[in-house]
Amino acid sequence: MSKANDLIIRVAGEGGEGVVSTGDFIAAACARAGLEVYTFKTFPAEIKGGYCMYQIRVSSERVYNQGDTFDVFCAFNGEAYELNKHLLTPGTTIVYDYPGGDFEPDAIPEGVTAYPVPMSQAAKDLGSYRSKNMVAMGVLSVLFNINEETLRQVLTNKFKKKGDEVLDFNLKAFEKGKELGAGVKKVDTWRVADAVEPKDVIIISGNDAVGMGAVLGGLEFFSAYPITPATEIAKFVATHIPKFGGTLVQAEDEIASIGQVLGASYAGKKSMTSTSGPGLALMSEMLGMAFMGEIPALVVDVQRGGPSTGLPTKHEQSDLFLAIHGAHGDAPRVVLSVEDVKDCVDMTVDALNFAEQFQCPVILLSDGSLAFSTQTIPAPKPENYTLVNRKRWDGQGKYFRYAMTDDMISPMADPGTPGGEHIATGLEHNASGAPSWVPANHEAMQGKRFGKIAGLVDTYKPVEVDGEGEAEIGIITWGSTIGVVREAVERLRAEGIKAKGFYPKLMWPMPVAQYEAFAATCKKILVPEVNYQGQLSHFIRAETSIRPIPYTICGGLPFNPSMIVNKVKEVL
Amino acid sequence: MSVAALHKKEMAPKDYKSDVNVVWCPGCGHHGILNGIMRALSELGVDPTNLVNVSGIGCSSRTPYFMQSYKMHTLHGRAGPVATGVQLARPDQLVCITGGDGDGFAIGGGHMPHMARRNVNMTYILFDNGIYGLTKGQYSPTSRRELKAYTTPYGGPDDPMNPLLYMLTYGATYVAQAFAGKPKVCADLIKGAMAHKGFSYVNIYSQCVTYNRIDTIQYYRDLMREIPEGHDTSDLGAAMELARGDGEGHRPMGLLYQVERETLDERLASIVKLVGGHEGYDKNKIINLFRP
Amino acid sequence: MRHFTDKQALLDAFASRDGSLVDADMTFIHVEGVDLSGMNLAGANLSGGVWCDIHLDGCDLSAVHVVESRLTRVDFRGARLEGALFQRVDMTQCTFERVEAGEASFFLSKMSETPFCHAKLIKAQFLDTTLDQADFTGADLSLAQMRESSLAGTRFISCDLRGVDFRKANFHHAVYRHVCTDNALYYGKPPWGGEAIPGRDWVQELPMFDGE
Ligand SMILES: Cc1ncc(C[n+]2csc(CCOP(=O)(O)OP(=O)(O)O)c2C)c(N)n1
């Protein structure tokens, strides 16, 4: 159950019934009212219709995750009710479509507040069943203190474009909902925090944020291949990159996407692609080529449940092995992993910069729950981002593409540069690019290619350590699980348990010394992550002297804070 | 091809050679094709600085090493997508793929239709020797069934494909075929291909003297028939008819098909034009779309 | 096979409108006793034929393509042969004195006793070709390749052999006098006297392809 000022509303129903737009409107209205928002959704697996859930967590303070469960549940239909009724624990509230909906609930459990509201009926009376979500919004706004003014502004902005008639109709439905809400006798105390001074924020999903990071990072070429849950990144880029004169193409498969990325990058353009695990697996040979040929390239992997087709729309953090070691031969790359939507923007810029700086493939890991999670984040300021361009040849003297240099990074030459003609090749080569299988050369070249990224562990921002001094439990985690752990650590401390967190974003090369230093201050180390094998635990065991306690789940859903809190209590 | 790369240099064919010595077997047809390519470049006056040669893996895919230019030696079967990326990133450059039948039609077969269909403005020269040369003689998608190769000691179980029909079907806008024993024909067709705006495909039969003992120079010579004068190269039906070969199993030599169609880079450029794209576009405009 | 013994007949059959034989496709013909000296045959294709007692001296034969032909007593003296390709060609008593044959290729051919005196053969390739008793007196063979060729009794006198690749050739049985051999590539000890270059690292020196 969330604390004061912190409310979690879940809306669920049939896809297409307006569940998503209801959620979006509420989230936007709250953000406009100066509140922090973190949303989480699951989509119907079917193409049309099917169960759909949208959860909004809203608070006057920063929210790091989707929360344990809901406080308020709004059931649009019987299926939604059936799938969520086990979560109706004492203290929760349910608003449901009755009479006139498609179900009548079982006996309401003790301690649960239930508000039957005839939402479908009201919508039908207004002349359009489709306006049910507007009615619901009116009901919820009155019952739970959702800022009416900002909600009205959001609705107006949205429907104004469709003409006055549409706008008026929707506002009428909204008013009707408010009327119904006012007629309900409120007995619970759930309410959205009051409006505060609005902040300079945007509200955006993880996938859109990656696209925004790409734009801010100076991306020039994107090659796409559709795959859940990454496709929205390509859509964002397709919409906006032509405004900068850039290019997005959809390739025939992921091998072709990464191939096109390497070609465009060789030709001098900042290039990237996005995919999910199955696509990344297909790209693995090309990533080896990019490493060998020292070609900058960014691949964003929005992880999903696997293996194989797996759970395409569900959450999992299970591509760490693939991202770090999914290559033939010895071919490491830079692997970054984001925690939240803000990271999706900022670290996409970092990732593009690293690709350019180190002339190698960079993999940025996001995940299925972040992909569709919308969050309020400070509005990015384009001028605050420093963009890195690859080292280019100055045209002096004879050109050696793979020349050994102090920082092991060799200048590149774009096609069309006189005197810079050279080969980018997957065959082992000497400084000029000519094939060479001399043992000493291969060793030196591997040393160069590994060496140039090794220093990143010292230069990239230090891993965030949450907490100070000695601790009974140290929790190391990655990806969107970090947000869950942040709250768990807070709660543990509130209960008097000395807990610390360690939140790496640079997954490879691994900042081993920082892991060791952190572990030295903790009696026990717990590593929660959403995969079966405990992939980060594995790397910790392999690369450090730490012997962590893995805590893995893989049910297609993220952790929630109480799971972590309970686990800590169990292992202490 | 791009205009920028054309008529920029007075260079003899041999001036396009690189320092790397050609490593093909003496007697390999690939030598003649390389000469044809260099001759075409010389006649077009291509500046090697504005030329990007891309290849996959195979004996034929080593071609870029032997030439002076920007070049990429990529992965088995993947030259097409990589070259597409180069072309889209730098439409002002001349982009050329050289590769083998195995590289192009076996492992890379999934990419072939899409280069053609999208009309990527580049030239694909396929060295068709009906064998995997570099891996020492396994059968390829263009091998004849009679060929007893390394992995087909009793002959091949499947029928060879027809590269010309394939490329015509998928919409290549320039389709030609030659034979390494006719370097002048090769040079002319390659020259036409490079000068063509759009995706141009030149299939060149090339004897592998080391591993394909049945597709000899003699065999290819008897196989080829010059395309009759008066063939209408803008007639897709007629081109396909030619590509099928005549009733006696001969194969056409010459230009089968050439039409003009908008290229992929042109279409992408028109999207940029449509939205009024320019480098200095204010990123804040995009950020503002996400304000609540 | 069509048979020609007369220059005019040959020109009638193959010359272009300007009267030259540039790029002419003269494949699968039998030509005997014809004098084509001084003509331009650049890019011509002479494959699959039989050519006897022919004068090609002073001709422009750059980039000619000659595959699987038989040449007897063909006189190439002073001809331009840059970029020419001779492959599986049987040559008997042909002469290549003073030819300009930079980057020409001679593959798998039989060229015993052929004189190449004072020829310019920079970067020419003689691969797997029989050159027994051939005479390279005064020739410039710098950076040429003679890999796997047979050089029994071949004469290299006052010859520029800088950077020549003799690997796998039987070059120990050739005759060397006044040769310049800097950077020549060969295995073992140099047959022209002096010491082998110590600690030579082949793979370092040459771009060599591994399999793929
Ligand atoms: C992914 C992958 N699979 C297999 C190979 C091995 N391989 C290298 S070249 C080749 C076939 C080459 O045949 P072709 O493209 O016809 O070229 P050719 O040598 O005949 O010119 C194969 C199978 C490889 N390099 N990469």
Ligand code: SF4
């Ligand atoms: S193996 Fe065949 S294809 Fe390869 S170089 Fe030798 S002859 Fe040519």
Ligand SMILES: [Mg+2]
């Ligand atoms: Mg082949």
